[in-house]
Amino acid sequence: MSTEKCFAKGSAAPAPVPKDHIRLYSMRFCPFAHRARLVLNAKGIKHDTININLKDKPDWFLEKNPLGLVPTLETPAGEVIYESPITCEYLDEVYPEKKLLPSSPFGKAQQKMMLEHFSKVTPYFYKIPTGRKNGEDVSGLEAELQQKFAKLNEELVNKKTKFFGDDSITMIDYMMWPWFERLEIFELKQCLDSTPELKQWTERMVEDPAVKATTHSLDTYKAFYKSYVDGKPNYDLGL
Known part of the structure; x- marks a missing residue:
């Protein structure tokens, strides 16, 4: 059973979770x-x-x-x-x-460290559009975001892999993707202009079946x- 419309206050609770789901x-x-x-x-x-x-x-x-x-x-x-x-x-x-996660403890730790780093990037996706809406000068924030993207780009350059964990998609790619999928909505796509490997990563991600199945x-x-x-x-x- 999949429901699309959202449940709000006052709605009846859904049936229990089916056995094999x-x-x-x-x-x-x-x-x-x-x-x-x-x-x-x-x-x-x-x-x-x-x-x-x-x-x-x-x-x-x-x-x-x-x-x-x-x-x-x-x-x-x-x-x-x-x-x-x-x-x-x-x-x-x-x-x-x-x-999706590496089997080695070090590989897992690497992905978790990277996710921790990425968690410092996500606030920019909200701060910049909000600042713009309020008529603030967001050029400083945009420059900071570009620096964060440059670090991610460097990661791909150093690893020489197509994705952040390997040459195929792993957990860290899915953890980061939702914000990159929304770059255009937040009018931040230009922040990728100086990070070619990161830009190529986004182009590869768009082709992934799970990404295609969950997008709008x-x-x-x-x-x-x-x-x-x-x-x-x-x-x-x-x-």
Whole structure:
């Protein structure tokens, strides 16, 4: 069972999670939830998706996860897991087919260190558009973002690989991708101009089946972010 429209306060709780499935509580445009959707798709895991109205969360959802965060996973046994890197690592461990994390402890540690570095990059995707909207000079922030991209570019140059872990996609690529997919919506695509390897990485990622399966059209993204900025997010946009 997959529901597209989001559940809001006052909605009835969904049926229990089917025996051979896992459930993802998500929001169609959330980049953090996008991480879990990418991993579920890449690994071919049987799952159902319940979308949540993040502005008006159902009480039954807050009982499962008092923080009200997406992504949240729920197993048929009623176990609840949240925080995007934790949900994705859990999925990789519990469903061992098509492993996305390296098997060596050092390889895993490298990916986690890189993710920690990338977590310092994501705020720019919000600060810059917000600053622009408020009429601020964001050129300094844009220059800082370009420096962060230069570091990521250097990583690819040094590794001499097509992706951040190897020549095929691994977990770290999926962890970073949702923000790069949104570069154009945030009018930040020009920040890739001086990082050719990183730009090539984005072109390779676009061709990945899991990326294609979890994306939205540019127009849909733009319309959602406009509704979000206006303070009336339309979580069901396009349905």
